[in-house]
Amino acid sequence: xxxxxxxxxxxxxxxxxxxxxxxxxxxxxxxxxxxxxxxxxxxxxxxxxxxxxxxxxxxxxxxxxxxxxxxxxxxxxxxxxxxxxxxxxxxxxxxxxxxxxxxxxxxxxxxxxxxxxxxxxxxxxxxxxxxxxxxxxxxxxxxxxxxxxxxxxxxxxxxxxxxxxxxxxxxxxxxxxxxxxxxxxxxxxxxxxxxxxxxxxxxxxxxxxxxxxxxxxxxxxxxxxxxxxxxxxxxxxxxxxxxxxxxxxxxxxxxxxxxxxxxxxxxxxxxxxxxxxxxxxxxxxxxxxxxxxxxxxxxxxxxxxxxxxxxxxxxxxxxxxxxxxxxxxxxxxxxxxxxxxxxxxxxxxxxxxxxxxxxxxxxxxxxxxxxxxxxxxxxxxxxxxxxxxxxxxxxxxxxxxxxxxxxxxxxxxxxxxxxxxxxxxxxxxxxxxxxxxxxxxxxxxxxxxxxxxxxxxxxxxxxxxxxxxxxxxxxxxxxxxxxxxxxxxxxxxxxxxxxxxxxxxxxxxxxxxxxxxxxxxxxxxxxxxxxxxxxxxxxxxxxxxxxxxxxxxxxxxxxxxxxxxxxxxxxxxxxxxxxxxxxxxxxxxxxxxxxxxxxxxxxxxxxxxxxxxxxxxxxxxxxxxxxxxxxxxxxxxxxxxxxxxxxxxxxxxxxxxxxxxxxxxxxxxxxxxxxxxxxxxxxxxxxxxxxxxxxxxxxxxxxxxxxxxxxxxx
Numbered sequence: 129x130x131x132x133x134x135x136x137x138x139x140x141x142x143x144x145x146x147x148x149x150x151x152x153x154x155x156x157x158x159x160x161x162x163x164x165x166x167x168x169x170x171x172x173x174x175x176x177x178x179x180x181x182x183x184x185x186x187x188x189x190x191x192x193x194x195x196x197x198x199x200x201x202x203x204x205x206x207x208x209x210x211x212x213x214x215x216x217x218x219x220x221x222x223x224x225x226x227x228x229x230x231x232x233x234x235x236x237x238x239x240x241x242x243x244x245x246x247x248x249x250x251x252x253x254x255x256x257x258x259x260x261x262x263x264x265x266x267x268x269x270x271x272x273x274x275x276x277x278x279x280x281x282x283x284x285x286x287x288x289x290x291x292x293x294x295x296x297x298x299x300x301x302x303x304x305x306x307x308x309x310x311x312x313x314x315x316x317x318x319x320x321x322x323x324x325x326x327x328x329x330x331x332x333x334x335x336x337x338x339x340x341x342x343x344x345x346x347x348x349x350x351x352x353x354x355x356x357x358x359x360x361x362x363x364x365x366x367x368x369x370x371x372x373x374x375x376x377x378x379x380x381x382x383x384x385x386x387x388x389x390x391x392x393x394x395x396x397x398x399x400x401x402x403x404x405x406x407x408x409x410x411x412x413x414x415x416x417x418x419x420x421x422x423x424x425x426x427x428x429x430x431x432x433x434x435x436x437x438x439x440x441x442x443x444x445x446x447x448x449x450x451x452x453x454x455x456x457x458x459x460x461x462x463x464x465x466x467x468x469x470x471x472x473x474x475x476x477x478x479x480x481x482x483x484x485x486x487x488x489x490x491x492x493x494x495x496x497x498x499x500x501x502x503x504x505x506x507x508x509x510x511x512x513x514x515x516x517x518x519x520x521x522x523x524x525x526x527x528x529x530x531x532x533x534x535x536x537x538x539x540x541x542x543x544x545x546x547x548x549x550x551x552x553x554x555x556x557x558x559x560x561x562x563x564x565x566x567x568x569x570x571x572x573x574x575x576x577x578x579x580x581x582x583x584x585x586x587x588x589x590x591x592x593x594x595x596x597x598x599x600x601x602x603x604x605x606x607x608x609x610x611x612x613x614x615x616x617x618x619x620x621x622x623x624x625x626x627x628x629x630x631x632x633x634x635x636x637x638x639x640x641x642x643x644x645x646x647x648x649x650x651x652x653x654x655x656x657x658x659x660x661x662x663x664x665x666x667x668x669x670x671x672x673x674x675x676x677x678x679x680x681x682x683x684x685x686x687x688x689x690x691x692x693x694x695x696x697x698x699x700x701x702x703x704x705x706x707x708x709x710x711x712x713x714x715x716x717x718x719x720x721x722x723x724x725x726x727x728x729x730x731x732x733x734x735x736x737x738x739x740x741x742x743x744x745x746x747x748x749x750x751x752x753x754x755x756x757x758x759x760x761x762x763x764x765x766x767x768x769x770x771x772x773x774x775x776x777x778x779x780x781x782x783x784x785x786x787x788x789x790x791x792x793x794x795x796x797x798x799x800x801x802x803x804x805x806x807x808x809x810x811x812x813x814x815x816x817x818x819x820x821x822x823x824x825x826x827x828x829x830x831x832x833x834x835x836x837x838x839x840x841x842x
Contacts, residue, residue, distance in 0.1 A: 155455055155460070156460065160455075160471065161287050162285075163475075164286065166283070166284045166784055166785040167281070167284075168190055168784065168785075169281060170274065172783070175497070176188055176189065177189075177282065177785055178484070179306055180308045181309065181445075181482075181486070182482060182484070183486070183487035183528070184201075184202070184308065185484055186306065187199030188293070190277075190293060191259070191295070191302075193304060193331075196273065200255075200349040200499075201255040201256050201257065201315070202497070202498075203255060205313075205488070206252060207251065207503070208251060209249045209251075209340075210249055224238065225238065232548055234570075237570075246565075246568050250561055251338065251502040252492065252502065252504075253383070253503075254499075256378065258317070262328065263330070264328065267328075276298075277297055278296045279295055286479050287450055289442045289445070289446040289483075290305060291304075291306040292305050293306070297323075300321060302320070303320040303321065304317065305318040305439075307442045310445040312423060313423065314391075314424070316391070316392075316434075316439055317419065317435065318392075318417065318435055319419070320417055322416050324411055325414045330408060330418070333376065333387065333407045333409065333422065337352075337357040338499075339357075355403075358379060358381075359379045360378050360379075360405045363377070364397060369429045369432055370431040372391075375389070375428060376389075376407060386425050386428045388421075388422075388424075389420060389422055391433055391435055391437075392418070393415070394412040395418075395420065421438060453520055453522050454520035454839075456810070456813045456835055457471070457833075464829075467830075470776060472782075473805060474805070476782065476785065477782070477788070477806055478806065479786065480495070483496070484797075484799060488528050488529060489529055489532060489562050490505040490509075491505060491529075492505045492506075493506065493800065494797055494799065495799045497787070497797055504559050504567060505559075507557055507578045507581070508558055508577055511585075512807070515584065515585065516803050516806035520837075520839075533585070536556070537604060539563075540556050540564070540608070543555045543566060544612050544615075548615070552608070552615065553609075554605075554609055556609070558573075570641065574641050576633075576650060577635050577650055579609065579612070579657070580613070580653050582606070583606060584660070586605065586664065587664075590667070599667055606660075607665070609657070609661065610657065610676055613661075614658065614675045614679045623684065624682070625683065626683050627645055627646055627684050628645070628650055628684070630644050631644070632647075634696060635647075636709075638711070638712050643696075643698065645698060646697035648695065648696070652718075654683060655683055656723055659727075686719075686728060689704075691736070692704075695716065711746045714745045714754060714757070714758065716738065717738040717741050717757055717758055718757055719737065720764055720765070721758075721762070723842075750779060752798045752800055752804065753800040755774050755775060756774075756804030759771040760841075763808070763812045768825055772826070775808065781796075810838050814835050814838040814839060814841075817840065819840070
């Protein structure tokens, strides 16, 4: 490594990367991205600044580490099971089946203890904490707080994925550079200070107990005082992997994570005498530079990267990400002052989704920041988390997780057979874990709008590739998905149409499942999904089952009340003024906006319905992804000004580093809002099927929209 600070080395490599890629694009991407580099002068107690790679993320306070705020170090692979409750055996867990409704077996109700354990387990774990260790002139640990720092300045370089943090303590300057590896779960750290040469600065590592008993564990993750619930063991000396100087094995119940330390300067490491699971890392030399890699894995690594290798990998990967995929530039030529804030949200969302939501499993609601909902992921939200990757041409990232439909196919077929006794078809779960096992719960078992999602993902991939390989890879998923959809719809002898439900839960999860029949949004989405599946089989040269067309063409008509679409058939008269029905996800606007107009939808009525939603729904209680859904409705209706207003609505918040608020319902961050924003922006900028004007979702006055490598929405 040259005798340059890593930060200077980073800047040189970043500049070179920009020069090499600038000629391939007409948008000044580096200038647009760098304009929105977040800067902090104090830690935020609600959200961290992060580095990461999609399947691993490291949250930092204002020191660039986790010195004062115990932000999480999280992954998509770090899971654990809690011990079984007293009196509950493994046989009880395996035997749990819930209750039967109308002779159909569902996994909810029944014995409470096994059900709750299955809901909460496995749960995602905070891998550990890394912070600065301050010492006095005698070498004793100092209790330094953030209030003791001065001249604090922290910046995230988005183009390289680098956090540079500087501050002064007792008159001495400290600079910390933080990088995330892009091909492993490791963080590279470089610390510069004369305090190092004086033996007054080092690092500490600490390990929490992760408890799945809490639905929300935000904003922090883990318990630091439950020391007897878990164990840590330190290993040093020979027998460790290349570049590894020390290793801590952290065991919670039956799960062990290996934390490897090395890849840079020499150090000594020991357990802290005051804290059971905290370890001190003390530099061995009197240099003013201390660099180290902290790596997390399920098996000890044979070779660990160096800090320099992690820095160079971060620069190369992030530069390629910004240079070679979809891009929308609103800022450069627009005169509308709102373009700057909307561009900021786009750029920071692009960064944070790459950090938090590009793993090997579908993302959880709060990404890799904390463990809301036990860290499990929700398959009905997979669209809002991840479908934007398709439109922004990030198939390298989407392909990491979208194969989950093939991986979970067998368990989904088994779910359909257990619940309804069907011989064919796959019923996709709602809340699940990496094994594909659905968490028990009434809503988890009765929600259905996740069912057509794989057909949309498949369609977008085929549009991107046009290949036989894509058709074959999705063949079984498409077939089994549509087969269950066709079977789920029940023929009504009295009306001569196919009904959806009951029992079922609608998108908003706020209606009585036993009273809910033929909800408007689900009927429209069912029609779209079955048509996509028929087209898929025809592309393969295979005759689709006749029942698919039979059901699609004869679904119950969308329910109507007073000339507008209603949430479901038979809903009480005057529901528009009842807060019981107008206080959550306004799925009615999705009929023509998020979804294209299917054959069972009247565009005029859908437009009138959306306009009524705008004036009657309780916007202050909406969730993050509701606002992009409202914006897409306005855009497709031709009300571009309203689309912009929805994306910048005061209740649709993004903080200083771009973390999306979850509205009144959930703690920040709530990443479906970011994914929804990016999907809506792509649709508004590149258009949708049969749109003919450039940037059809943006006003013509005051907005200059430049688009590169963005795909059209359906």
